[in-house]
Every structure is written in structure tokens, then in C-alpha cells.
Amino acid sequence: MIDKVLILKSDLNLLVLPIGSLPSWVQSIFERFGELNGVADDAMKGDVDALQKLKLIRDESGVSVVFLGLDEDGFDDKFITCGNSLSKDFKVLSIGLDEDTKIDGKVKDEVDGNGFYTDSSVFEYKGYKGRPIFAVEVTNNTKLDQFLTNLSTPQNEVTVAPSVLDLLKLKNNEASLFSYSKMYLDWLMKNQFCPGCGSKVAPIDAGTKLLCTSNPKEVDCPVKRTKVNNVCFPRTDPVTIIAVLSQDGKKILLGHNKRHRKEFGSKMFTTVAGFMEPGETIEESTTREIWEETGCKVSRIKIMKSQPWPFPACLMIGCFGYVEFNGVNEKINLELDKELDECRWFDVEDIRKLAFGESIEGLEMVQDITLPFSGSIAFELIKAAVAPEKSRL
Known part of the structure; x- marks a missing residue:
């Protein structure tokens, strides 16, 4: 039972x-x-x-x-x-x-x-x-x-x-x-099926591992031949997701992805995110993703929090990335991987009012945008980045 x-x-x-x-x-x-x-x-x-x-x-x-x-x-x-x-x-x-x-x-x-x-x-x-x-x-x-x-x-x-x-x-x-x-x-x-020999696999250990069911007397399975592991385990795909801030914490960089549809006439502006490459550190992946999507160059990374995202099997690693404004590092270039169709530097105070549900009357830059859904790590990162507490820096 x-x-x-x-x-x-x-x-x-x-x-x-x-x-x-x-x-x-x-x-x-x-x-x-x-x-x-x-x-x-x-x-x-x-x-x-x-x-x-x-x-x-x-x-x-x-x-x-x-x-x-x-x-x-x-x-x-x-x-x-x-x-x-x-x-x-x-x-x-x-x-x-x-x-x-x-x-x-x-x-x-x-x-x-x-x-x-x-x-x-x-x-x-x-x-x-x-x-x-x-x-x-x-x-x-x-x-x-x-x-x-x-x-x-x-x-x-x-x-x-x-x-x-x-x-x-x-x-x-x-x-x-x-x-x-x-x-x-x-x-x-x-x-x-087994990735080594193509035989059927079956779940064991309460569904958390897969074992190749090939007959060892008939099939020489390269997976079973290994000394350390002859079963298949679930994979997790690490993704870095980054709230990009100016070094002084007064500006935040948000972008609109081409895949996101408009909601009620507004565009959803969100954080930068992307899969980690094999062998990359979190810091390297974060720096690369920011540059590829926005053209901006960060000088400092701070790892904040993580969240599983089951579509299909991601681990979202939330970070802050800091850009030192010097006339070069903060320049936006969307032609590198062309994932974003729009990207802007916003005043942190304006995004704070939007994130915390305060009045945005008269704030032109945020009149036509929405933020990610509450509860998502993207929204939580934005909210933490624009919160008044100095500890975020």
C-alpha cells in the first residue's frame, strides 16, 4: 500500500x-x-x-x-x-x-x-x-x-x-x-533506453536511478563495464541568472526577450540568464552571459541564492553583477547573440517603486514595462537588488 x-x-x-x-x-x-x-x-x-x-x-x-x-x-x-x-x-x-x-x-x-x-x-x-x-x-x-x-x-x-x-x-x-x-x-x-547499449532501462532505488536491463551474457554494455557506476542518475542543468547593477547601485540593467509576449500592452523586462558551459565557474558563466546578451562588462560578481526550475531540470543560480561605468563597460550591444530585442539601464528607485507596488505616476521609463512574476527567482533578484538596504551591495 x-x-x-x-x-x-x-x-x-x-x-x-x-x-x-x-x-x-x-x-x-x-x-x-x-x-x-x-x-x-x-x-x-x-x-x-x-x-x-x-x-x-x-x-x-x-x-x-x-x-x-x-x-x-x-x-x-x-x-x-x-x-x-x-x-x-x-x-x-x-x-x-x-x-x-x-x-x-x-x-x-x-x-x-x-x-x-x-x-x-x-x-x-x-x-x-x-x-x-x-x-x-x-x-x-x-x-x-x-x-x-x-x-x-x-x-x-x-x-x-x-x-x-x-x-x-x-x-x-x-x-x-x-x-x-x-x-x-x-x-x-x-x-x-541505456545510453551505452540501447537496451531498456528500469527505475530502481524508489525511482531515483535507472539500471540497464541487458543480459550481461549476451550484451557487452559499456555502462555496466565501468567500475564506479553502472546506473544512470538524473541530470541537473545549472543556469546563472543575474541582476546587473552599476557599481554605485544606482542603476539596474533589465532586458526584454524576443520570446516574451506583451501582457496588456506592456513588455516584461527581466534579468539576464543562461546555461553554464561545461567546465565554467559560476563567475565565468555570469560574466560571459552578461556580455553576450547585453554587451556590458562586469567587474564584480556576488552569488545570492539558488532555485530549482523544473522546466525541465534546471538549477537557477541567482547572482548580482556589478558594472563600473567608465564610458565603455556600460555600453549596451544587443548584436552579439541577438537574444534580447530591447535592453535599458533603469534608475534603481524607479524599479523599486514598480517592484514594491508603489505609485509610478510620472516615471516615463517604467510606464510601459512589467516585471517577472512574484515568486520567481528573477523577481526576487530584482526586488533584492533595488531594496533600500545597503547590504545588497
Whole structure:
């Protein structure tokens, strides 16, 4: 039995909050997939029967499952293992409760009058207590997909998110949970075959690794031949995102990307961003991206904060870049990689009023622009860069 499931369709058309005990036919789907871990150790040792079973389970299940972690105290003080809190409105729906079902341990279930788990509902295993949380890809299972879609009613309080922008409406930890799920599910969807020999791969270790299922007696797989690692792990693509300021902190450089459509007659001006090249340091990548997109040359970089961005598997590394105005460094040139169609140096005070929702009446430079969505790292960087505190410099 899976005590709790977080459902996320990879195309982001359906976001469903954690669901409690499921009807038996739904449980059987996940239990079948759960057999992967039962044979993973033997498969890692090259057992042919175990490898074949891994292959068959992935082919037949129609779903991908990833264990995200254990909520240890009822969505209150701690979430999984990172010490963050989930909000009290992150409810758990109980459906078809089966008191006799266990997973190598015991699940204590208490449900209130509305069908939601109470804080005392926990899963116990070898001294660990809490609620297991899983991400499940259901796109290839029509029956399960329809079942979850039908749950999205006001009575069940299950949420359907019609677009990716709805993630920005979630509180930080809930959004992080969906981001974590999206990155793993996207990786599982795109990686069906071994990069070394082309054989089918199967997820092991609760969906966080992929093992080649080739028969070692028939296929000489170069991935399996390595001494250190014979499995595939998810990749993370580092991206630097930079709020560019003048050295004295009075000016901020923002640009409009050609890909961004106008919203209500305004253009969205945002920070500079780009993927890191292999072997680059964060400082080198930041300096290069600023020059490529804007033509400006920075003299100092300050790393501020990072944020996962699951489209598909990025880690956004937020920085400040400082330009010393000398008649050359601050000159804008958009002809290098032609990613921006407009770029301007703004007065920090003007952008501060826009970012903090103050009146911008009479401020011509910011009348025709909008900033990135609140909650995005781009907006948070801009807001921090233009905040009145001197500590930002």
C-alpha cells in the first residue's frame, strides 16, 4: 500500500494534492511497480531473471513512481528532511481505506469527518515515522488518469492547475514539491533506453536511478563495464541568472526577450540568464552571459541564492553583477547573440517603486514595462537588488 501519493502529470495540465489510501485496483498498479525495488539488488549483481523482471514491470505498469521523502510530523514543523514546513491547507484525501494493508511496517490511519487524514496518521518503519510522499506519472494510464481527474471537485478539495503559472500561486514548499516531482518524472519519461547499449532501462532505488536491463551474457554494455557506476542518475542543468547593477547601485540593467509576449500592452523586462558551459565557474558563466546578451562588462560578481526550475531540470543560480561605468563597460550591444530585442539601464528607485507596488505616476521609463512574476527567482533578484538596504551591495 502507498500511504500517500502526489500526482503530477508531466504536461502540467493536472496537479493533484497528496491522496490517501486508494481503491484496490489503483493500489495494485503501484504495488506492481513497487516490485522493482524487490529485485533491484539481484539485478545489480547481474541476475538474468531479475533483469528480465525489471524490464517487464516497466513495460506493463504504464506509470512511473518516485519516492520523494517522508513527512515526519504531519505537515507542521518538518517536511521530508530539509526542515521546511508545509502549510496546514496541504490536505490529504482518504479514499477506500484498507486497514489490513501494510508495507513492511504499519500504517496508523485516522480520518476526520470530511475524509481527510488527521495529524496522527503516520507510517512506521524501523524507527522512522511519517507520511511517505510519492510522485506518480499517469499520462500513459488512461484509467488512472481519468480516476484522478474525477477527484478534482470542490468537495474533495483536489486542485487542478490549468497552466504552469499556477505553480507560482502555491506556497514555496508546495511549489518545491511539485518542482522536485516534475524533474524526476520528466527524466524517467525521456530516458527509456541505456545510453551505452540501447537496451531498456528500469527505475530502481524508489525511482531515483535507472539500471540497464541487458543480459550481461549476451550484451557487452559499456555502462555496466565501468567500475564506479553502472546506473544512470538524473541530470541537473545549472543556469546563472543575474541582476546587473552599476557599481554605485544606482542603476539596474533589465532586458526584454524576443520570446516574451506583451501582457496588456506592456513588455516584461527581466534579468539576464543562461546555461553554464561545461567546465565554467559560476563567475565565468555570469560574466560571459552578461556580455553576450547585453554587451556590458562586469567587474564584480556576488552569488545570492539558488532555485530549482523544473522546466525541465534546471538549477537557477541567482547572482548580482556589478558594472563600473567608465564610458565603455556600460555600453549596451544587443548584436552579439541577438537574444534580447530591447535592453535599458533603469534608475534603481524607479524599479523599486514598480517592484514594491508603489505609485509610478510620472516615471516615463517604467510606464510601459512589467516585471517577472512574484515568486520567481528573477523577481526576487530584482526586488533584492533595488531594496533600500545597503547590504545588497
